[in-house]
Amino acid sequence: MGATEVRAPGRGSARSPLPAGLGVGWRRPVAELQARLRPAFVEVLAENVDPARLEPELADVVASPVPVVTHGVSLSLGSARPPSPATLDMLNRVARACGSPLVSEHIALVRAEVPADLAGWDEPHADVLEAGHLLPVPLSRDQLEVTVDNVRRAQAVLERPLALEPIAALVEWPDPQMSEGAFVTELLERTDALLVLDIANVWANAVNHGRDPFEDCLAMPLERIAYCHIAGGTWIDGMYQDTHGDPVVAAVLDLARKVAAQVGPVPLMLERDSNFPPEAEHLAELDAIADAAGLARITP
Amino acid sequence: MSADRPGGATRRTVDDGTGPAPAPAPADDHPGPGGARPGPACSSPAPTATAALDAARARLAREQAAFVATLVGGAEDVLGLDERGLEAARRGLFRKRLHVLGHHFPGLAAGLRTEGRRPEGEPRPAWDAAFAWHLAHPPLAAGHLADGAGLVAFLEARGLLPSVALRDAMAVRMTHRLPGDGTAVPRRGPFVQVTRVLGRPVLVWGAGRRRGARELSAAGARLSPR
Numbered sequence: 001m002g003a004t005e006v007r008a009p010g011r012g013s014a015r016s017p018l019p020a021g022l023g024v025g026w027r028r029p030v031a032e033l034q035a036r037l038r039p040a041f042v043e044v045l046a047e048n049v050d051p052a053r054l055e056p057e058l059a060d061v062v063a064s065p066v067p068v069v070t071h072g073v074s075l076s077l078g079s080a081r082p083p084s085p086a087t088l089d090m091l092n093r094v095a096r097a098c099g100s101p102l103v104s105e106h107i108a109l110v111r112a113e114v115p116a117d118l119a120g121w122d123e124p125h126a127d128v129l130e131a132g133h134l135l136p137v138p139l140s141r142d143q144l145e146v147t148v149d150n151v152r153r154a155q156a157v158l159e160r161p162l163a164l165e166p167i168a169a170l171v172e173w174p175d176p177q178m179s180e181g182a183f184v185t186e187l188l189e190r191t192d193a194l195l196v197l198d199i200a201n202v203w204a205n206a207v208n209h210g211r212d213p214f215e216d217c218l219a220m221p222l223e224r225i226a227y228c229h230i231a232g233g234t235w236i237d238g239m240y241q242d243t244h245g246d247p248v249v250a251a252v253l254d255l256a257r258k259v260a261a262q263v264g265p266v267p268l269m270l271e272r273d274s275n276f277p278p279e280a281e282h283l284a285e286l287d288a289i290a291d292a293a294g295l296a297r298i299t300p
Numbered sequence: 301m302s303a304d305r306p307g308g309a310t311r312r313t314v315d316d317g318t319g320p321a322p323a324p325a326p327a328d329d330h331p332g333p334g335g336a337r338p339g340p341a342c343s344s345p346a347p348t349a350t351a352a353l354d355a356a357r358a359r360l361a362r363e364q365a366a367f368v369a370t371l372v373g374g375a376e377d378v379l380g381l382d383e384r385g386l387e388a389a390r391r392g393l394f395r396k397r398l399h400v401l402g403h404h405f406p407g408l409a410a411g412l413r414t415e416g417r418r419p420e421g422e423p424r425p426a427w428d429a430a431f432a433w434h435l436a437h438p439p440l441a442a443g444h445l446a447d448g449a450g451l452v453a454f455l456e457a458r459g460l461l462p463s464v465a466l467r468d469a470m471a472v473r474m475t476h477r478l479p480g481d482g483t484a485v486p487r488r489g490p491f492v493q494v495t496r497v498l499g500r501p502v503l504v505w506g507a508g509r510r511r512g513a514r515e516l517s518a519a520g521a522r523l524s525p526r
Contacts, residue, residue, distance in 0.1 A: 080361035112368035113361060118375065129368045132439045133396045138363060142356040149353055170392055171385035173367070208385070239388045274399065 015194060016226045016267060017101040017161065018067055022290045022298045023227065023269035026068075030276055031057040037286070038298045039066060041227070041267055044098060046072040046090065051097035058098075068098040069227070070160070071105075077150045077164070078109040078137035088157040095160050102226055104163040104196045105154075107147065107184065108134035136169035139176035139183050151191040163226035164188065165196035168204040168242040180205070181219025194226035198271075199259060203252045204233060204242045213255050218262070227267035230256055230289055245275035247285060253292045260293040268293050374435030394434045397447075405448040405471075411462025426460040449476040449484035457482035461498060466523075469497045473504040474519035487519075500524070 021040025028048075035057050042061050049070075054062060062068055075087050095103050111130045137143045155162050166184050178186075188195055197220055206213035230253075232246040248270070260266065270289055276282065283299045290297045369375035370386070372393055377386060395416075402409030415427040433454045439447060449472045455461040457480060461469060473495060476484035490508040494501060506519030 080357045080364050109364055109368070112364040114365045114369055114373075115362070118365055118369055129365075129372060130439045131368055131372050131393065132400065133393055135368065135371060138360075138367075140360075142360045145353060145356050146360050170389040171371070171381050174380045174382070237388045237391060238384065241388070241392055 015224055018069070018227050018267040020265035020267055020295065022286065022293070022295045023069075023267055024298075025071075025229075025269050025271045026058060026061070027273065027276075028055070030272075030282070031055070033279055033282065035060065036300050039269075040295075040298070041067045041069060041269070043069040043071045043104075043227075043269055044094070046070050046094045046103075047074055049094045049097070051090075051093040054097060062098050067101050070095040070098055070100040070103045072103065073106065073134065074110060075105045075154065076108070076110040077105055077154060078107055078143070078147055079111065079150070080146060081113065083150055083154045085157065088154055092157070092159050095158075100160055102163055102194070103158055103160045104165060104226065106134050106165045106167050107137065107187065108167045109137050110134055134167045136167060136172060138173035139178050139180060140173075141177055144178075144183060144186060147187055148190050151187065151193055155191065155193070161194060161226075162191075163194035163196045165198055165229065166201060166220070168198070168201040170208065170239055170241065172205075172209055179219060181216060185219070185221040188221050188224050193224075195221055195224040196227060196229060197222070197225050197259070197266075198229035198231070199256050200229065200231040200233060200242055200248070200252050200271075203255050204240050207251075208239050213251075214258050217255065217259055222259075222263050225263065225266055227269065228256075228259070228293075229269060229271050231271040243275075244271050244273040247277070247281075248289065253288060256289065257292045257294075260295075265294055268295065369438075372435075373438045390435070391431070394431050397434060397439060398430075401444060401448050401451070404444050405452070405465065405468040408448065408452060408462065408465040408468045411464040414464075415462070426455060426462055429455060429458055429460050445475055446484070446486070448472065449478075453478045453484040454482050456480075456497075463498060466498050466500075470502055470504070470521040470523065473497070473502065473521050474506055494524070497523075 018041045023041040023043060024034050024037055024039040026034060026042050026044045044058065049058070058068075070091060072087070072091050075083050075091070077083055091103050091105075094100070109131070110133070111128055113127055114129050137147065151162065151164070164184075164187070166180060184195070187193070197217070199217070202216050202220070203213040205211070206216045230248055231242055231244045232248045232252075233240055233242040233244075234246040235241070256268070268289065270286060272282075277285070286299055287297050289295075363379070366375070366378055370377045370379065370381065371389055374390075398409045398412060412427055412430050415424045418424050418427075430451060433451055437450055437454075448468070452461065452465065452469050452472045453476070455465075456469065456478065472478070472484065473493070474487075476486055477491075477493075478484055478495075487506060488508060490506060492503075492505040494503050496502065501524040502521055503524055504519070504521040
């Protein structure tokens, strides 16, 4: 697949169970502010939700007509090992409690089993190393075949459609056998999974590794978009880092504008996890994102 | 379920004279040990599991082990990763770990971060030591309390614990014994101890661990008057 292939515009959210519009990533520290917004949809972090006892603000959203997406971070679908039944069960329970039309996860690796005789490492270590964050997978045939199988196994257990998000990676695996766009496209086509397009992740990877952000977006299977993420970041150690704790940079907003022009209105939401700004600043950023993506504002 | 969720009936008090004990830590958005545990494989949706796929899984497992050990374990890079990206990713993962630890040990995380923000070239002994500890002690599946106790013990033994981490270092005494060699040993039975934290005498006590319980049932730490 050529990186510059242009797809038919206006089909961005054709397969999404979510309405086009600005959504909200539900976060406890700003729950009170978020309760005053009029989001098109809400996303919750599955690992932070107790399905037996939803917090009151979240229960209010679930009781409303606004759809709530269940977003997981710990499944590690990119691991060499098949996904854990316990984590899939947790995702099902959260999705049921939230009435989610969709479950999303990442094309990533968050842990690895480490053999005792690992080359180049004599550190005493546990059998399983937890990275504590999402790490990239190699863009290889082996990885693709294994991930296709992992995703199919997950889909067989999950009670909702699954959408997959490519991540931001400061370090990429050497000697890729294909582009990330080609990897994601084949993975999603073979599993019929949907796409969570994180516009900030694509931008971060492109600028950190010397590629064109818009071309990288176009190489993704945009016709499978379930929804989009956007997030802030900052430059540390000479590289752009997708921190979710800084303002959205102008170039990322610009990329959102170009993506919206390409695919039409999509469900889109800001991921802000920490270092929350004053309310006025937060609301202004939400408005700026809505305006860039051609969506209705959701602020009071 | 997240391991960040505070434990059930555990009651603790830290009295350093500066105010109430910190609020329960919020859960974080990271894929921590509380999430998935590698379990047995799910049943395949169709009997398509082939020898080729098994072989691909085996090759991939070794590559991924090397990759993760290099990024979070400080293992030698045998994959030929880009040096600048590797260094940035290692430091990014350390910052992420500090962010998560900060929910339980806010003073420790804040003190280290303050030092870490100093311009390149200025001495950052505590920050550098903590980063070295991070690489030598990959995140534990045991959870954030054990993780933080280990870092506090490591820094204390080297005289590098930030002074704003006083309350955290006192709280660590309620779950762990710090023999002074840079390690933290989980407490078991009931205890009453007078010890020194950042040069100040601290009285610490606890009722011990109930049989089978992961947490101590009740404990406290009090800063003695100078």
